Amino acid sequence: MSKGVLLVNLGSPDSTDPKDVKRYLDEFLMDERVIDVPYWARTLLVRGIILNTRPKKSAEAYEKIWWEEGSPLIVLSERLQSKVSDLTSVPVALAMRYGKPSIKSGLQELKDKGVDEVLLFPLYPQFAMATTETILVLAEELRKKHFPQMEFTTVPAFYNHADYIRVLANSIAERLEGVDYEHLLFSYHGVPERHIRKSDITKSHCKMDDKCCQTPSAAHQFCYRHQCFETTRLVAEYLGLEKDKYSVSFQSRLGFDPWLKPYTDRTIERLGLEGTKKLAIVTPAFVSDCLETLEEIAMEGKEIFEEVGGKEFTVVPCLNDRDEWVKVLARWIDEWAIQPVASEK
Secondary structure (H helix, E strand, O other), X not given: OOEEEEEEEEEEOOOOOHHXXXXXXXXXXXXXXXXXXXXXXXXXXXXXXXXXXXXXXXHHHHHHHOEOOEOHHHHHHHHHHXXXXXXXOOXXXXXXXXXXXXXXXXXXXXXXXXXXXXXXXXXXOOOOHHHHHHHHHHHHHHHHHHOOOOEEEEOOXXXXXXXXXXXXXXXXXXXXXXXXXXXXXXXXXOOEHHHHHHOOOOOOOOOOOXXXXXXXXXXXXXXXXXXXXXXXXXXXXXXXXXXXXXXXXXXXXXXXXXXXXXXXXXHHHHHHHOOOOEEEEEOOOOOOXXXXXXXXXXXXXXXXXXXXXXXXXXXXXXXXXXXXXXXHHHXXXXXXXXXXXXXXX
């Protein structure tokens, strides 16, 4: 058997044209693991309401952050794949869960190179239904239908892996060197609270009361909330941050259901109103800068902070194609690649 790797990120519209944005949002929001309500209700909400109002506004937001080469998330992911490929002993392909290049095309690229054992590598440090799980479910559907000879191995959530924590902490320290910030906010992408309960494999541990995330449990393997707080704790420990010097929040909520709290926009506002003048912010749920980091945080977040009296707003970039991060990914891949293939075990 021959091995290869499929790096998978979120995805992006093909362009900032509202039609392309609408097509992308339709694929994204109609995913039952993103908006987990019955199909008829999801169709009514997404195609009856959201897609009639949101594409134009989202297109304007994408225009603010779009690069000459294209979508920042796609460009940065391609750079990452190229650099990792140069350092690894096996083929490395790139795919997006939504939009192009698709997971199917990524698997086909590997198949054309003779690969029949694939390391699925979701580029998400923390596990969530709407990110990691939906990638794995779709990949398995495609395998059964189009690539029955392939075998998959999956990279588990690496939110607490010592290599990842070191690289993330170093990137924060590098950006904040010489910056006299008063508070560091760890902003993670939000998910509905019900997603946390649905992912609880024990069906009883999750109470959403702050205590459960700190009490050891098998549920933590798939608990996005726990993993976000644990990433923060480990990075803060690595950097030697004082407890009152940092906090956690969640961004990008949609609809009226309860999402993970505290909300990032309200936290930024509160910190400013309480007298914080110099705020730094990092977004560890993303490994590549994208709309949620470049527009929602770096632009909208800054505007909110300045409106309530904040003076300095420092954004820590995502890991992107940082060389230290590339070396970690390449090493992880090569460690997997030298293991005996499934048929030889």
